Amino acid sequence: MQELEKIIGYEFKNKKLLEEALTHPSYSNNLTYQRLEFLGDLILDTVIGIYLFKKHKDKKEEFLTNLKASYVNRNYLKKVCDEIQIIKFVKHKNCNIKRTDKFIEAIIGALYLDGGWRVVKKFIKRFILNRELEPLKDYKNLILNYSLKNKGVVPEYKVISEKTYHNKKEFVVEVRIKGIKKKGKGKGENKKEAEIIAAKELLQKILGHTF
Template identity: 30%
Template structure:
C-alpha cells in the first residue's frame, strides 16, 4: 500500500512549505494542500484510489467561477452579461489556468503516477489546470472566500485587460452587429480601404462603415482580422458616445 495523505505531508513538509511561500499563503491544515497536489494517477498506482485532488478540483472550479465573476461584475459594471460571461470563460479556461499554474511552478510539486511523470505530465495543460483548481479549492476550504478573492486579485487581475482586449477583437464583428441592430435596426458594412505590400505579405486596411460614416479602421495581414479590428475600433467609438 502507498502512503496516505498524513504520511505524504510528513514526507513533503519542506516542499509544501516552499509552495506556500510561492503563492504567499500559509495553510492551517497542510493536508488540504497535499491532497490538492495528488493526481489520480499517483493515488491509483499506490492503491489509494479516491485520495486524490479530484473533489478539491470540483470545488475550486465552482469557487473560481464565483470569485472571478464577482471581480468582473465589480470591475466592469456597464459591461453586458454576454461579454462578462465570455471574459470569465477566457480567464478560467484550461489554457489560462495552466498558464497560472506554470507561473507558480505548480508542476514541480505535483505527485504523479510513474506513467504520467514519464510522459511529461508535469507540463500538460489538462493536469496543471486541474491541479490549479484543486489548490484554489484547498485554499477555500482552509481560509474561506476572502482568502481566495485576495489570491485571485493578485494573480488574475494583471491578465484581465489582456484577455479583455483579445476577446473584444476576436468577437468584435458579431458584437458590433448586435449593438447597431439593437439601436438602429441596421448592420455595418465593411470595405477594403487600402492594400499594401507584396502579394505574399499584404497588409489590408478595412473600414467599418455605418450610414455613410467610417466608424472604425483596422489593419492586419488578412481581411478577416482587419475587419475584426475595424469592428473593435467602431465599438470603442460607440462606447465613447461618438454616434
C-alpha cells in the first residue's frame, strides 16, 4: 500500500478507502472496489470534461464529447493502469483480471472521498491528462481515408460478440481492410465505441506507432 501511495504521490488519511478500492469480490464479499468505481467513474468524467471545456473554448460540444472519450475509454485507462502497475496491488483470489481500468476509477473515487476535489484533480492531471490525445471519433475517418487511398475499398467492421454484464453491454468489434493482413479489435459499451477503438488499433498496426 505504501508503495502505491508513493507512486501516486498521495498518502491516504483513511487507509481503508485505498484498500477497498483495491479489493476484488473474489477476495472478500465485504468492501470491494465497485461502489468506489461507481463514484470514480463519474468524477473522472467530470474532471476531464471541465478541463477540456475550459481548455477548448472555441470548440463545439461534439468535439468535447469525442475528446473526452479518448481519455476515459477503457483501453486508454488500462495503459495508465499498466504504468502505475495497479494490478500488483489488487487483492483477488486466482483471478485473471482484465478490466484493470475499473481499479483506477475506484482509486479516483477513494482519492475524492479522502482528499476532495483538489487531490483528485491533481491525480487525474498527472496520470491521465498528461498526454495530448486526438478526439476518439477521428480514428474511423482516418482509417477510412487510408483504406480508400491505398486499397480503394472501405474498411469492414464486424461484431464478434455482444454480452451484458449487470446493466452494461460489452461489444467486441473487428475491423479489416481487404488486401491487408493486419486487423484491429476493439471493445466498448456500444458498437460505435468498439468500432472506433478497433479502427485506432488497426491504424496503429499499419502505421507502426502508437498515438
